[in-house]
Amino acid sequence: MTDTPRLRLGTRQSPLAMAQAHEARDRLCRAHGWDVHAVELVPVIASGDRIQERPLAEIGGKALWTKELDAWLVEGRIDAAVHSMKDVETLRPAEIAIGAILPRADVADVLVGAASIRGIPQGARVGTSAPRRAAQMLHHRPDCTIVGIRGNVATRLAKLQAGEADVTLLAAAGLDRLGEHGVGTRLDPEEWLPAPSQGAIGLECRSGDARTRELLAAIDHAESRWRVEAERGLLASLEGTCHSPVAALSWIEGETIGLRAAIFAEDGSERFEGTITLRAGDTDGAERLAEDLLARASTNVTRLFGG
Numbered sequence: 001m002t003d004t005p006r007l008r009l010g011t012r013q014s015p016l017a018m019a020q021a022h023e024a025r026d027r028l029c030r031a032h033g034w035d036v037h038a039v040e041l042v043p044v045i046a047s048g049d050r051i052q053e054r055p056l057a058e059i060g061g062k063a064l065w066t067k068e069l070d071a072w073l074v075e076g077r078i079d080a081a082v083h084s085m086k087d088v089e090t091l092r093p094a095e096i097a098i099g100a101i102l103p104r105a106d107v108a109d110v111l112v113g114a115a116s117i118r119g120i121p122q123g124a125r126v127g128t129s130a131p132r133r134a135a136q137m138l139h140h141r142p143d144c145t146i147v148g149i150r151g152n153v154a155t156r157l158a159k160l161q162a163g164e165a166d167v168t169l170l171a172a173a174g175l176d177r178l179g180e181h182g183v184g185t186r187l188d189p190e191e192w193l194p195a196p197s198q199g200a201i202g203l204e205c206r207s208g209d210a211r212t213r214e215l216l217a218a219i220d221h222a223e224s225r226w227r228v229e230a231e232r233g234l235l236a237s238l239e240g241t242c243h244s245p246v247a248a249l250s251w252i253e254g255e256t257i258g259l260r261a262a263i264f265a266e267d268g269s270e271r272f273e274g275t276i277t278l279r280a281g282d283t284d285g286a287e288r289l290a291e292d293l294l295a296r297a298s299t300n301v302t303r304l305f306g307g
């Protein structure tokens with residue numbers, strides 16, 4: 001056996017990112033009959049992890065999660081990069097392609113600190129830096145106050161413990177991957193729509209790297225990919241940024257995909273929702289839903305979209 005890895009897989013270094021990288025590595029090794037050393041995990045520090053004090057939307061958005069890994073990929077220092085698809089911008093460099101979407105985990109959000117949305121104490125401080133979670137909470141609970149909390153999952157739970165907020169919202173997928181089962185209350189995704197691509201892990205590679213594309217294709221999960229592509233198509237058509245409160249849920253129905261989405265005013269005072277059925281692989285359909293939502297929304301909401 002040679003010690004030369006067959007694939008160098010770049011990842012962020014947070015505990016959640018590392019758990020996702022391990023899952024990707026395990027799936028690659030299983031699919032190709034490799035020994036664990038065949039995939040070398042290459043931790044790369046992302047600016048998003050370095051700058052923790054300010055909200056992501058203020059300091060440069062989702063690109064802060066990907067730009068270092070993108071550079072390493074394009075420079076050939078890694079063969080593939082693993083990402084939470086929720087954190088990956090819809091507009092990607094032409095040199096980079098999504099090689100695989102892993103079978104999707106639970107898409108739901110989890111409420112920590114109260115048993116239900118209604119059960120949150122009057123006037124509670126809700127710790128979140130996500131515009132979607134903030135707007136959604138204010139829509140249901142206008143009495144609450146939003147306080148920004150950032151950091152990785154453990155940091156956010158610690159900040160809650162320390163009393164920086166009364167309740168917080170986290171992705172079930174992230175908690176599950178960290179082995180934090182039984183934390184908080186899972187919110188039914190049909191009632192509390194999650195973020196587009198929540199719970200989906202993607203592996204990117206160089207568009208022109210046929211060998212890696214083939215290796216990644218072996219772990220691509222078609223149904224998860226269709227759903228993620230539909231949700232990303234919607235986000236792209238909305239021209240949403242990290243300031244735009246967008247929620248989406250998709251499901252497979254035989255040969256078609258159902259896609260439901262909602263857009264909000266920042267303060268939750270308005271909410272516009274729509275549903276569409278798409279043929280699998282039809283990315284234009286998401287655009288029709290986006291146009292329909294924007295056509296019905298007030299300028300208070302549409303001003304948050306359009307780049």
Ligand SMILES: NCc1[nH]cc(CCC(=O)O)c1CC(=O)O
Nearest residue numbers: 084086170171173174198199200
């Ligand atoms: N923005 C951070 C982030 N990006 C992806 C996840 C969770 C994992 C996933 O959605 O796959 C999280 C943490 C959270 O929202 O609680």
